Amino acid sequence: MARTQEQKIAITQEYLIRFIYWVDxxxxxxLRALRAEVAKLGQLDTSDATxxxxxxxxxxxxxxxxxxxxxxxxxxxxxx
Numbered sequence: 263m264a265r266t267q268e269q270k271i272a273i274t275q276e277y278l279i280r281f282i283y284w285v286d287x288x289x290x291x292x293l294r295a296l297r298a299e300v301a302k303l304g305q306l307d308t309s310d311a312t313x314x315x316x317x318x319x320x321x322x323x324x325x326x327x328x329x330x331x332x333x334x335x336x337x338x339x340x341x342x
Contacts, residue, residue: 285323290330297323 265273288296297320304316 281319282322285326288326290327290334293323293327293330297327 285293285296300316300319300323304313304320307313307316
């Protein structure tokens with residue numbers, strides 16, 4: 263039985279939510295490793311959709327890394 267458009271959207275949304283949830287819980291080294299692997303995916307696939315997604319995913323991972331580094335810097339200030 264084929265999925266409806268609504269089911270496909272709901273499944274896709276669930277995957278994206280899980281990706282965000284999972285990425286937010288990785289440490290900085292894990293994020294850097296993930297960023298490298300996601301960037302490779304964009305180079306392996308020639309479709310514009312995959313490249314667009316991987317670029318956006320890398321940008322999101324970069325923003326999480328930046329946020330975690332800023333949090334660490336703030337904690338270091340408070341520890342002094």
